[in-house]
Every structure is written in C-alpha cells, then in structure tokens.
Amino acid sequence: MGLGRTLGVSLLGLAGHIIEVEAHLAASVPGFSLVGLPDAALAESRDRVRAAVTSSAIDWPQRKITVNLSPASLPKSGSGFDLAIAVAMLAGAGVLDVSRVADIVHLGELGLDGRLRPVRGVLPAVIAAVAAGYPRVVVPAANAAEAALVPGALVLGAASLAEVAWRYGADIAQPPAAVPVPAVVAGRAAPPDADLAEVLGQHQARAALEVAAAGGHHLLMVGPPGTGKTMLAARLPGLLPDLTESEAVEVTAVHSIAGTFDPGGGLMRRPPFEDPHHTATPAAVVGGGSGIPRPGAASRAHRGVLFMDEAPEFSPRVLETLRQPLEHGELVIHRAGGSARYPARFQLVLAANPCPCGKAIGKGLECTCQPMARRRYWARLSGPLLDRVDLQVEVHQASRAEIDGAGRGECSAAVAGRVAAARRVQADRLAGTPWRTNAEVPGHWIRSVLGADRSLMVDLDRALDRGVLSLRGVDRVLRVAWTLADLAGRTAPGRAEIGQGLLLRTRGQGVA
Amino acid sequence: MRAKDAVGRYGETVAARYLLGEGWRVLDRNWRGPDGELDIVALHADALVVVEVKTRRGLGYGHPAEAVTPRKLARLRRLTAQWLAAHDVHPRSIRIDVIAVLVPRRGAASLEHLVGVV
Numbered sequence: 001m002g003l004g005r006t007l008g009v010s011l012l013g014l015a016g017h018i019i020e021v022e023a024h025l026a027a028s029v030p031g032f033s034l035v036g037l038p039d040a041a042l043a044e045s046r047d048r049v050r051a052a053v054t055s056s057a058i059d060w061p062q063r064k065i066t067v068n069l070s071p072a073s074l075p076k077s078g079s080g081f082d083l084a085i086a087v088a089m090l091a092g093a094g095v096l097d098v099s100r101v102a103d104i105v106h107l108g109e110l111g112l113d114g115r116l117r118p119v120r121g122v123l124p125a126v127i128a129a130v131a132a133g134y135p136r137v138v139v140p141a142a143n144a145a146e147a148a149l150v151p152g153a154l155v156l157g158a159a160s161l162a163e164v165a166w167r168y169g170a171d172i173a174q175p176p177a178a179v180p181v182p183a184v185v186a187g188r189a190a191p192p193d194a195d196l197a198e199v200l201g202q203h204q205a206r207a208a209l210e211v212a213a214a215g216g217h218h219l220l221m222v223g224p225p226g227t228g229k230t231m232l233a234a235r236l237p238g239l240l241p242d243l244t245e246s247e248a249v250e251v252t253a254v255h256s257i258a259g260t261f262d263p264g265g266g267l268m269r270r271p272p273f274e275d276p277h278h279t280a281t282p283a284a285v286v287g288g289g290s291g292i293p294r295p296g297a298a299s300r301a302h303r304g305v306l307f308m309d310e311a312p313e314f315s316p317r318v319l320e321t322l323r324q325p326l327e328h329g330e331l332v333i334h335r336a337g338g339s340a341r342y343p344a345r346f347q348l349v350l351a352a353n354p355c356p357c358g359k360a361i362g363k364g365l366e367c368t369c370q371p372m373a374r375r376r377y378w379a380r381l382s383g384p385l386l387d388r389v390d391l392q393v394e395v396h397q398a399s400r401a402e403i404d405g406a407g408r409g410e411c412s413a414a415v416a417g418r419v420a421a422a423r424r425v426q427a428d429r430l431a432g433t434p435w436r437t438n439a440e441v442p443g444h445w446i447r448s449v450l451g452a453d454r455s456l457m458v459d460l461d462r463a464l465d466r467g468v469l470s471l472r473g474v475d476r477v478l479r480v481a482w483t484l485a486d487l488a489g490r491t492a493p494g495r496a497e498i499g500q501g502l503l504l505r506t507r508g509q510g511v512a
Numbered sequence: 513m514r515a516k517d518a519v520g521r522y523g524e525t526v527a528a529r530y531l532l533g534e535g536w537r538v539l540d541r542n543w544r545g546p547d548g549e550l551d552i553v554a555l556h557a558d559a560l561v562v563v564e565v566k567t568r569r570g571l572g573y574g575h576p577a578e579a580v581t582p583r584k585l586a587r588l589r590r591l592t593a594q595w596l597a598a599h600d601v602h603p604r605s606i607r608i609d610v611i612a613v614l615v616p617r618r619g620a621a622s623l624e625h626l627v628g629v630v
C-alpha cells in the first residue's frame with residue numbers, strides 16, 4: 001500500500017538533525033500510530049493532524065497509518081513535526097505526489113482548523129537543513145521571515161495545510177487565503193534606548209563601565225541603594241559594538257529556541273541584555289526543563305550582558321552554576337531526554353549592596369548591620385566567582401557638587417566610539433590568536449608580550465605581598481591595564497595603567 | 513426489529529453475496545457462541561476466514577471500519593477458537609477479515625474488504 005516520505009528537523013540544543021518522516025498506509029482496520037521516540041507533545045500530533053486534514057476538506061484515508069520518525073533512536077520533541085507528518089501521510093495516501101515532497105523539509109504546528117502555527121527554533125532548524133543539503137523548506141507564514149534569514153534557503157511560508165497541499169498539486173480547490181497565525185514573542189519589548197547621559201555624576205563608575213565595555217571584562221559594582229548601579233548596568237549594551245555576522249546568527253538561534261526572538265527586525269545584531277531576578281532558580285539561569293533542556297538567561301545573554309542585580313541575594317547554587325560558562329563560554333545541560341549544548345559567552349555584571357542595610361560604604365559609620373550579618377552577606381559571593389571578575393568598583397552617592405557642576409554627562413555614542421576604537425586595537429594585536437578581547441587572553445600570553453620589565457610590576461608585587469591580590473588577580477590587573485592602554489591609545493600599559501587597573505580591581509583597597 | 517438491526521442484516525446479506533461472487537464458500541452465518549456472534553464464516557481456498565461485517569448509513573459517526581475496535585478484534589479471535597472447537601473443520605490457516613458496508617440514502621451500497629486485520 002502507500003508509502004509517503006518527507007523531512008523534518010529535530011533540535012538538540014543548537015544542533016539540528018534531519019529527521020526522515022515516513023508514513024505507511026495499510027489496508028486494515030483504520031488506525032494511526034506514531035513511532036520513533038516522540039515525546040508527549042509530539043504524540044498528540046496524531047490528533048492535531050487528523051483534525052487539520054479533515055478541516056482542510058481532504059478525505060482522511062481509512063487505512064492503518066503508521067508514521068515513523070527516523071532515526072528512531074533520537075529523541076524528538078515538540079509540535080514542529082505536525083506539518084511533516086501530515087504531508088508524509090497525504091503523500092502515502094496518494095493525495096500528494098510522493099516524489100515532490102520527499103526532499104523538502106517541513107516545519108510547523110497544525111491547528112485543528114488546518115492553519116499553520118509558528119514554532120520555536122526555526123532559524124537553527126533551517127540552518128541545519130541547508131547544511132545537510134536540503135535547501136527547500138516549508139514553514140508557517142509567521143516563521144517565513146526568520147527562515148529567510150538563512151543564506152541559501154529556499155523558503156515557502158504557508159498559512160494552512162490546505163495551501164501546502166494545493167501548492168503541491170493536490171486535487172482540491174484553491175483554499176481561500178487563511179489569516180496567518182501571528183508569532184507570539186515571549187520576550188519583553190526592546191528596552192528603550194537608555195543613554196549614558198542620563199546617569200548623573202558617577203565619573204569613576206562610568207570610567208569602569210567604559211573599561212568593561214572596551215575589554216569585555218566582568219564587572220562588580222558595590223554601592224548603597226539608589227546610586228545608579230542598575231542604571232549603569234542597563235547602559236552597558238549600548239556601549240558595546242555590533243555583533244559580527246556569525247555572532248548574530250548564533251545569538252539569534254539561541255533566542256529563536258528560547259522563543260524570545262522577533263523576526264520582524266532580521267537577525268539580532270545588538271548585544272542582548274538579560275537581568276534575571278534574584279529569586280531565579282539554577283534551571284532558569286543556566287537552562288533546563290524536562291525532556292530536552294531549553295536555554296536559560298545565561299545563554300540568552302550570549303555575546304551580551306548578564307546583569308545580576310542584588311547579586312548576594314541569588315541562591316549560592318545559581319551563582320556557582322555560572323562558573324562553567326564563565327570558564328568555557330558554553331553550557332552543557334544533561335537531562336533524561338538528552339543533553340543539550342548552548343553557547344553562553346556573556347559579560348557578567350554584578351551589583352551588590354555593601355551590606356544588608358546598604359550603608360557600609362566608605363567609613364561605614366551609618367551602617368546598622370552587625371558584623372556577622374555583613375560577613376554572611378558577602379560570603380554568598382564565593383571567592384572563585386569574585387576572582388573571575390576583573391573590575392570591582394564602589395559606586396558612591398553622587399555629591400551635590402557633582403550633580404550641579406557636571407551638567408549632563410557624556411552620551412553613549414561618544415563612549416561607544418572610544419570603545420569601538422579600543423576593540424579594533426585589540427583585534428589587531430590579537431589577530432592570529434583564538435582571542436578577541438583582553439578579558440579572554442590568558443595570563444602567560446600577557447606576561448610574555450609585556451616582557452620582563454620588572455619596574456612595571458612593583459605595585460603588583462607589593463599588593464601580592466600584602467595579600468590583596470592572588471596570583472590570578474595579578475593577571476586580571478594586567479588585562480585591565482591593557483584595556484586602559486588601548487583606550488588611552490598607548491601601545492603597551494605603563495605604570496599608570498597598572499596602578500589604575502589595581503585600583504579598579506580591588507575596590508580602591510589595593511594601593512596604600 | 514429496530515431500524516439499525518435491519519441495516520446490519522442488509523449489510524451482511526450484501527457482504528455474503530459479494531463473497532459468493534468472489535468464489536468463497538460460506539460455511540456459517542450469524543453463528544452464536546458463548547461470547548457473542550460471528551457474522552460470516554467462510555472458506556477462501558483452504559483458509560478459514562471469519563468475516564466481521566460492519567454497516568453504516570453515513571460517515572457522520574466515522575467510517576464503518578473504524579468501529580472495529582481492538583477489543584472487538586480480541587473477541588472475534590476468541591469466538592473463532594470457539595467456532596473451530598464446535599465444528600469438524602480443519603483449515604490450513606485462519607484469518608479475520610473486515611467488510612465495511614456503506615449504505616447511502618439512495619443508490620447502491622458500497623463495500624470495502626479489509627484482508628487479515630489481526
């Protein structure tokens with residue numbers, strides 16, 4: 001009896017696998033079974049496909065239908081196989097031409113009325129399809145713009161199953177134009193363009209922010225409530241340069257899977273900004289969920305900024321899970337349904353109060369916290385995590401004179417210009433190495449480039465002797481010093497830059 | 513006799529006539545066993561075929577063949593064994609078929625023969 005065949009894509013993390021969807025129709029008691037490791041949402045596909053076919057004015061074949069998703073050993077999830085299953089089944093029933101649909105990839109969820117609903121992860125799925133040599137894809141109309149972003153893809157956006165069948169030459173009347181189901185984007189609207197000029201005063205913190213942007217350094221801001229830590233952090237993405245083409249594809253693919261990508265504006269070319277609330281669970285931050293894990297905030301912040309406000313309030317487990325992505329730039333999440341690999345190379349920005357009451361800044365005379373409470377508060381930010389943060393600065397209450405005297409501060413565009421110039425210098429110096437920013441460069445490389453000029457290291461040696469800096473801390477200071485030199489237009493850091501780097505690393509306590 | 517029973521009887525007659533036309537030998541019709549009833553028992557070459565006939569007047573409640581549920585098939589298997597125990601017939605193989613008969617409001621009945629459904 002009839003055998004129909006077409007293609008779909010299964011996503012495991014960002015990696016897509018081509019799935020052959022086969023439908024066999026046998027003359028026996030009518031039934032519909034789906035095999036090949038489907039999860040719950042995929043097993044429900046039978047009922048949706050059946051209703052959608054009937055609603056599309058196509059006769060449901062009274063046959064024993066077996067649909068197989070091959071390779072059968074790979075777990076598959078989600079509703080994105082509905083269209084492929086329906087097309088394979090209709091081809092097997094003789095409604096569609098078998099040879100025409102065999103090497104076309106079909107993605108999309110079916111509604112009971114036969115309309116095609118958008119699905120997540122279309123961008124990485126189409127990338128995988130094109131890479132596997134199947135450039136022709138059929139996607140829901142709401143996903144067509146997203147699929148068309150992939151170079152080399154021949155995309156057909158369809159609003160309904162009837163439209164797909166009609167375009168394949170099925171013997172049905174031309175369906176009336178169905179209203180396409182719009183995509184629902186779970187993410188918030190793009191934040192209003194926040195400008196650095198809105199931050200009053202805070203020259204030191206602004207300088208630190210500029211250094212962080214220029215060198216890609218992680219940043220910790222400590223200060224009493226209401227001094228503008230959150231405002232500053234939210235303005236960091238505005239200082240960063242645009243994403244490169246390959247970065248943009250990577251970032252967009254992650255957000256496509258997370259369901260936070262609006263394809264209206266094309267690829268995401270600006271660094272993303274994620275600020276999870278401090279009650280977030282480890283699964284929300286690094287990704288997780290049952291079956292195939294989904295990306296979390298850390299992956300959504302890939303090539304952008306992960307801002308953790310009130311960092312000591314986060315559960316220690318959440319903070320510790322960040323050590324893997326900070327080290328390797330990617331997250332591997334293992335669940336029963338399989339393991340997924342998501343990129344997570346973000347710039348970490350932490351904000352914290354100096355103590356639970358928030359007033360232990362400077363001499364801390366107004367602080368009402370007991371010493372034990374203060375210590376416990378900071379103990380939550382573990383040493384290993386803080387050691388990876390290159391820039392650690394205090395943000396003080398802006399003084400009257402600062403606010404009155406300075407007028408409006410520099411705008412984001414001016415700072416972004418200097419940042420872009422500094423990044424170009426870094427790119428030239430690091431050409432031929434796997435690194436692109438000072439923050440990524442390992443210590444031994446910096447020291448070998450710097451040479452054996454001990455005069456530069458006097459301050460660092462002293463800080464090391466006094467126990468203010470760890471050996472790793474010395475490397476961190478050198479990295480910051482390079483960024484400072486890049487910003488200042490110097491070819492190598494001098495004593496001044498190293499001193500300033502030490503100041504930025506140690507919250508002002510390193511030099512005395 | 514209620515209308516639905518009359519439709520069922522008519523369908524079985526249509527099915528039996530069709531099988532005779534195909535050259536089958538009908539051994540038994542409407543045999544009552546302990547667990548229920550077998551519609552048609554026939555010999556096709558040297559295979560014993562138990563035929564379940566399902567008749568409907570329209571597709572409003574689904575295709576007639578869809579009404580043959582796994583539970584009903586299991587009952588047919590048991591009945592087949594009971595029929596064999598009660599008769600001195602020794603076929604080389606045994607099979608269960610379904611014949612779906614659709615009796616439209618006007619015009620001839622249409623018939624679909626599903627071979628070997630278990």
